[in-house]
Amino acid sequence: MQETIATLDHIRRSVPQIREELGVDPIPVGAIRDPAIYELEKERIFRKVWLKVATAWELPDPGDYKVKELPVADTSILIVRAKDGRIRAYHNVCTHRGNKVVPSKGFESFGRARANVVTCRFHGWVFGTDGALKSVPMEDAFGHLDKACLGLREIACDEWEGFVFVNFDPEPAQSLRDYLGDFATLFGGYPYRESTTAFRYSTVLKCNWKVALYAFSEGYHVPTIHAGSLPGFRGIEHSDFKLIGPHASSTIYGAGMDTAPSTGIFAGVLHGSDSHAPRPDLLPADINPKRRGDFQFELPNIFPNLLIHLASGCGYPGLSYFTHQFWPLDHGTTLWEGINYFRPAANAAEYAAQVHVNALHRNAWLEDTATMEDTFTGIMSGAIDDMQLMDQEFLIRHAALTLNSYLAGDKQ
Amino acid sequence: MTSTDPTLLPAAFADLAPLAARWARPTENERNAVRHAATAGEFAAFHDALLPRLDALLTYLRDCPPRPEDPAQRNALMLACAYAEAAPHHELYGGSSEVPFSFDARRFVADHGDEAL
Numbered sequence: 001m002q003e004t005i006a007t008l009d010h011i012r013r014s015v016p017q018i019r020e021e022l023g024v025d026p027i028p029v030g031a032i033r034d035p036a037i038y039e040l041e042k043e044r045i046f047r048k049v050w051l052k053v054a055t056a057w058e059l060p061d062p063g064d065y066k067v068k069e070l071p072v073a074d075t076s077i078l079i080v081r082a083k084d085g086r087i088r089a090y091h092n093v094c095t096h097r098g099n100k101v102v103p104s105k106g107f108e109s110f111g112r113a114r115a116n117v118v119t120c121r122f123h124g125w126v127f128g129t130d131g132a133l134k135s136v137p138m139e140d141a142f143g144h145l146d147k148a149c150l151g152l153r154e155i156a157c158d159e160w161e162g163f164v165f166v167n168f169d170p171e172p173a174q175s176l177r178d179y180l181g182d183f184a185t186l187f188g189g190y191p192y193r194e195s196t197t198a199f200r201y202s203t204v205l206k207c208n209w210k211v212a213l214y215a216f217s218e219g220y221h222v223p224t225i226h227a228g229s230l231p232g233f234r235g236i237e238h239s240d241f242k243l244i245g246p247h248a249s250s251t252i253y254g255a256g257m258d259t260a261p262s263t264g265i266f267a268g269v270l271h272g273s274d275s276h277a278p279r280p281d282l283l284p285a286d287i288n289p290k291r292r293g294d295f296q297f298e299l300p301n302i303f304p305n306l307l308i309h310l311a312s313g314c315g316y317p318g319l320s321y322f323t324h325q326f327w328p329l330d331h332g333t334t335l336w337e338g339i340n341y342f343r344p345a346a347n348a349a350e351y352a353a354q355v356h357v358n359a360l361h362r363n364a365w366l367e368d369t370a371t372m373e374d375t376f377t378g379i380m381s382g383a384i385d386d387m388q389l390m391d392q393e394f395l396i397r398h399a400a401l402t403l404n405s406y407l408a409g410d411k412q
Numbered sequence: 413m414t415s416t417d418p419t420l421l422p423a424a425f426a427d428l429a430p431l432a433a434r435w436a437r438p439t440e441n442e443r444n445a446v447r448h449a450a451t452a453g454e455f456a457a458f459h460d461a462l463l464p465r466l467d468a469l470l471t472y473l474r475d476c477p478p479r480p481e482d483p484a485q486r487n488a489l490m491l492a493c494a495y496a497e498a499a500p501h502h503e504l505y506g507g508s509s510e511v512p513f514s515f516d517a518r519r520f521v522a523d524h525g526d527e528a529l
């Protein structure tokens with residue numbers, strides 16, 4: 001572990017270093033405002049880089065699948081745990097005439113492939129979970145059909161710590177591990193897969209995806225927008241800045257907040273339990289390296305559209321970590337997904353306490369999301385051409401600069 | 413939806429039956445509907461009655477599985493979850509059924525919203 005600390009020193013930045021490296025100039029809002037930029041983002045970012053689409057624990061057994069609609073890649077994908085135990089991803093598109101192999105409801109849905117096959121409902125073509133085309137009704141009537149070449153169209157798919165990523169590039173420029181780079185080291189080793197109790201919320205926001213991403217990428221807003229749900233939040237410190245290629249990270253410390261009486265009692269249940277108590281010792285060595293007692297959570301930005309806030313029970317009681325994702329549906333519409341992850345409750349009291357903590361956090365998200373449509377409307381009005389960014393908004397500055405370099409074709 | 417009587421509670425909490433009838437529901441979506449329609453007075457009454465009993469209720473629930481099958485245990489959990497979600501409205505939001513200055517809560521879709529306890 002000592003070795004890890006030494007190897008990651010190069011990603012740490014002081015505030016003067018951040019200012020020096022990223023600058024302090026206002027950042028143009030054109031990339032948010034311009035619909036043409038969105039078309040470029042689809043082509044040069046969302047079809048080129050690794051995107052998180054599932055977790056391994058959503059698909060525990062062979063045959064388990066998830067269907068996810070991804071308008072940003074103009075497709076629907078089928079993510080399935082194949083017979084060999086590996087998770088694979090395919091375009092959810094039948095090679096006969098293009099129907100969806102697995103019909104889906106909403107933006108994502110789950111199911112189980114019985115006997116490890118999925119069957120297109122249109123004419124009954126049958127595909128294995130390994131993608132192979134297994135059978136075709138009235139096959140002889142096709143004259144010639146090269147079944148070996150008519151498997152489901154596979155998408156590059158790989159896992160990191162149980163998070164499942166895909167890459168729409170037929171030949172990804174980098175492996176997932178290389179793409180994540182030092183982020184994988186910084187966040188690696190935490191037992192994410194033990195926190196299988198998930199409370200997932202989503203909503204469709206009338207804003208560009210970056211407005212939503214940026215709103216969740218800083219701690220500057222906490223004392224104001226969260227005055228209702230996080231009253232008396234004391235001693236908030238947003239520091240330990242890190243730059244990691246296209247990704248970045250930082251730490252939220254804080255002395256805590258004025259706890260409401262009910263929260264104190266619910267928190268007591270979780271803090272009194274081995275599996276839900278604060279576990280700073282489980283944090284990867286480079287997160288909160290001094291093991292400060294006021295650590296709340298690590299706030300990273302995994303380019304382009306994922307945040308994994310790692311708390312290990314140190315912030316919101318019992319909350320292991322939470323994720324946000326921002327899926328563009330079109331230039332001015334975004335599907336936001338927020339998921340709170342806990343370790344499974346061992347009894348009904350722990351479950352009720354998790355419901356309380358989840359409600360507090362969901363309510364804070366209601367405060368966050370309240371700003372996004374108004375912000376987008378304001379930017380679309382043309383009244384401002386730039387955003388003014390302070391030190392604690394460096395994740396936004398870094399994401400905006402990274403985006404520009406991808407759009408300019410400097411990175412691929 | 414549950415076919416069992418939501419007011420059937422463990423003996424030690426039998427006096428909370430009227431609150432259970434008003435607030436306890438098996439799913440998050442149903443509890444949200446109750447919350448969104450509640451008044452400041454109702455939040456206050458629920459809080460004033462439940463907070464002094466919360467320790468005892470959670471102590472009781474500690475001996476129940478996370479998803480109890482026993483109807484009285486399950487109702488006790490439903491009541492605790494209803495209070496878990498209602499308490500902030502009294503303690504933090506001044507009795508408002510909405511989170512102040514927030515996004516429309518009805519636009520948040522909970523994946524688990526229709527999952528019954």
Ligand code: FES
Pocket residue numbers: 094095096097098099120121122123124125
């Ligand atoms: S389109 Fe799928 S079987 Fe015809």
Ligand SMILES: [Fe+2]
Pocket residue numbers: 216221222226364368
């Ligand atoms: Fe926030």
